[in-house]
Amino acid sequence: MAQLSGTALTAAPLLQGFAAEPKEKKLRGTPKRFVFVIRSNGILTREIQPIKLNDLVKVRSNGKGQSKLHQESLKSHQLSAGLKALTPFKDRLTIFQGLSGRMCSGSHQAHFGALGAYKSAGESPPTLPTVDGLLAKGLDAPFRHLGFTMERFGPQIVYPNLSAIGPRKPLPYYADPLTAFRDLFGTVVSDKQLKAALLVDKNLLDFMIGDVKKYQKKLPAHEKEKLDHYLAGFESLQERNKKIAKMEAQLKKAAPELSELYRSEIETERLDAHFQLATSALVGGLSQVISIRADHMGMRLTGLGLGTKTVHHIGHMIEGKSGGGGGEDFDDGKGEFATRELIMKYHMNHIAQMAKNLSSIPEGDGTMLDNTLILYLSDHGDRHHSKFYEWPMVALGNIGGAFKTGQYIHFPGYSFNGHRTISNLYLSLLHAAGLPQKSFGHLDRVLPATIDQASPLSEWV
Amino acid sequence: MKQLLFGLRILTGLLLLGSLLQADPKPGLTSFTKEYCLKCHQGEKAKADFDLHKINPNISQGKDIVKWEKILELLSIGDMPPKKAKQPPEGLKRVVVEHLKKELQKIGRGPSTESSAFPHHGNRVNHEALFSGEHKGPSYTTSRLWRISPQIYRRFAASVGMARKLNAPLRQVEGETFKDYSLLFADETTIKTHIQNCKRIATTLIHGQIDSRRNRSSKKVFKQGGRRGSSHKVIAEFASAKSPPNEEEMEELVDYLFKFLLQRQATSEDYKRYIDGFLKPNLPIAGREEALKGTLTAIMMSPEFLFRTELGLGEELPDGRRKLSARETAYALSFTLFDYAEKSLLQAVDKGKLKSKEDIAREFRRVYEGKDRTVRSAVGQKIWMVGKGAGIMDVKLMDASHPKLLRFFREFFGYPKLVHVFKDDSRHDGKHDPWGLIRDADWLVLNALREDRQVFNKILTSNEFFIQSRNRKPIKDARPYNLDSPEEPVEGNPIALPKEQRAGMLTHPAWLAAHSGNFENDPVRRGKWIQERLLAGVVPDIPIGVEAQLPETPEQTLKQRFKVVEKETCWRCHKKMNPLGDPFEAYDDFGRFRKHHFVDQKGHVIATEFEAFSRLRKIAWRDSHRKNHPPEEFTHKNVETKGYLIGTGNPKLDGEVSGPIDLVHRLAQSTRVRQSIIRHVFRFWMGRNETLEDSPTLMAMDNAYLESDGSFKELLISLVTSDSFLYRK
16 A cells, blocks of 8 residues: 555646746636647548548648638538547537648647647747646646656656646646556545555645745845745645645545556556546546647557557558658558557547546536537647648537537638638637637748638637 | 057946936937947838837837847847947946846846846856956855756665656756756755655665565556565664654664765754654654654755755855855765765865865865776666656766766767757668767767866867777778778777868767757757857847748758848848858768768759668669669769858957868867856856856866866866855855
8 A cells, every 4th residue: 555655745746837827817607628639640631531521631732722611510421430439429529620730840749839839849848838738727726737648657757748838837747647546536545544644744744844944044035035936836735735635525436446557568558547537537626627648659559459660650651652751561461541540549439438428427507528628639730740731630529518519620721711720729729718818829920911820710619 | 558548438438328327318328329329220221120210218118128128138249239330338338238137127128137047148248358367256156055956866866776766856957058057946846746756765765675576476466566675774673663762763763864865963953853843743643654754755855955055154254255164065076076975075074174275176186086986877877857858878888987077068069969859760771879879979078088188179179989889899880970881890999080071079970960950950050059159159049030941942952041041130140150050061960971962853952861872772672663663863962061260269260161170170279169168167067157256267277277288177176176166155
């Protein structure tokens, strides 16, 4: 049991950056939840295209695409093979094609740009907040933002360079489901030793606050500030623990069952655990904004039988056919599209499961799913080496009716009248959350001024 | 006479404008802009579209703050007025700059004092003034807490056998600069990760490390893995005993913990703090083990553990400066070379052998020269960074006895960044080995440090390279060094490469590739590096709104495509970088030397020979499968390597350069370059930017280096015995 001790305090740095922020106005009414599922290698336009509409997205080599808006209901359409698992939720789906993200850069990953709509390079710190960061800032919860990511096995909390609460303030992600479990649901584990440990933790916080204050008195004025940051950290932890302590009953109900998945060395199993945790955290009211990074370039999807290639190599299988660097099929002859379909199905099963779980929990007049939005996208547009002319996305949910769902929206191609960028989409999310912004990210300065990059998507909102 | 006149001019200028500014700043500023700016920046034809004709001199009213900010930036880095135009006297300029800063700060604009304390702003202190001898000090550093570096943290983790098992709680300075600076602090993020680590360390101290063998065979996943048993008897016994502990036992415990964790004797105050304040109240609630874990955590969370304290607890001088106490000095000296408090230095404190400057020089020399230091293998294995990007380091080589020496050169030259510059496999067929190149570059540095003569010169110009130094095998297929497939295996590092191809670090594939893009060279990055690190110059940050974009014209060479920056608005800054970076077009973005570009049949320039090779190979393969395909052949385009050096302050060195080798040799001869490196040495080891008060320290360092025939050791000894290092205020 020692493994599980020290719960309340071991909370990971998931409140980072919030301490100094002024308290946002609390939004009343039903909570609004946002889940971002981010994958690598791009999402091919054809992958999410409803079957009969395939002609609309045939490879467009000049990156321009069609010139007119195409918008229709999904009712009479069959979803693509990859999205099949979402069929029960067809009326809540929105499929986006034709959005661009040319303000981003990067050869395999747009880094903070994917959720931030700005140019972000490699390991450099974020220059602006990302959409999940802004939502987290505005939507109050004990954990304002929760991130889960695939990484090397081990108890890690990492910064995958995806989410940011503000300039130079990246948000951390849990790489280890077990650590996340302890932080989120440790309080409700019924164990004597653990309870005692929790008590010591509480005392420790009080002690540290006193101790640091005493130490601070000895310092010259200009160095006191350094310890102010330190002190503030303890105080904010104390604050959050108080909040979580009040939620015991609700957390008990929501807590997922600890299983072997939480310690598995197989990546795909750990992703299962991440999705379970994410769902439970939403149900338990621990957070309203969750980002899940479903894979990364260096990992292997062993559990799907794709372990002989890394995700990066899998990306190259596709590029090979269209004149890129090239990559061979799997030994069993599974080619690029079959492989992609397998991965997409796997992600979609998780999303469908999450939606199903949320739809089984009543909230207000409906269910929790009614107030949730799950956005599925890639951190690199529409392919392994994307130029960001296209950024296909799938959204499930409508946040209490804020969005017109059950439809397929194909925006006019890059630089055509009525073209829209990912900034517009993120502005729509912020608008739905009651946090409207004047603009988001960087503007794509190559686009003509007639294209509105600073308003929500009127076709959707 | 000239000087006198000049002085008079300054004086009158100062008096005139200074008094004007004081009495009523508005007309003072207006007359300044009229005198020095309006000639070019007025009306419709204003240069760079920057019209100052009607600029509002009432800065804090906020109407023209953006313009004023720009003026401040360009004035303070000396970019404006341009060299050929009429210059305001230095003193007058200073008055205006200070006034602008003050006014802008009133409304929360202008450069913040915080950001100017970061290492990449260090060059803003005037170089000539620093080495002019006119500033006599007194030198000192403000008394401070310096948060420990991730390496110190990890060294501690290694000492409890957990080097690779803990999360990294400490963030570093971001960007391409020195990572460990005294302005860093510990915040909420640090606390949360650190507290988690402390718990795990506490468990390890009590029960010993996880026995991984047993753990692996364990079927039940959540069963705690077996532990090897603690090597800390006092801790283990305290945790396992059954009866409530008596006072003596608790004191013994705290004593032990203090010696182990903080390397010092616990005082009676400490007993009170931890025994009465924490241990006693928690024992009845949680039992011995949990209370002990809490105590351990509390000590490891204390500011004393996470911060190096340099308050100046020694004797006080009449001018208010206080010397570091002997103990503080021992720590400061330790962390100059190591990532831990060196025992022999702490012992010297106890013996009273670390008092005078002579003592310090002697002791420092002793530990610098000491070769008997062995380092636990766990220590050097990984560079610990935040998030992704940790990498392997070779323990054997990691001149591990003095990790900070190599770390300085790594952070100064920035070549370890190489691993983050992603080069697609398809471009190099697996012949690009970032870690191998970093290792090779390390050797270039270490070799120079080992000889300790003309160190900077050697690193900047030597053509003796270490190649594939990670392997013991003969060198094979070292394409970045233009050793493709030597007929006879080359053996024995270092290897003298052709002098017309290689000269020192700036021509090393590691540095070249680290300062390149994903797909091609980056003359801007390379030029900026030289401008800032070697010429002590300042390049303003990219102005907001400028989208740095090169035209996508594949038929042009990179140099031709870079013509776009020669527009007036761009060139103002780019002229400080491109002419310095251009000569390195003699290498591709993998660091391979070349005389021409390959051009394919479509007329597209191929960025690197690697890629051309790779394509030829693939074409050969394709042709063997598919008949009737026209054979692909490449034509050539000449590489342009001309550049321009300006800013060494030496007319014999400044001027057009024919190529990278010419450039590097001129740089190596420059006094300014030597002094610029010394400024960086100061920054790295002092953890702060130099000020004019540090001028005596810097000049003494420069002297020590020159007099010792370029010894890095003597340079450092000069630093650690300086007032900047030893005095606090």
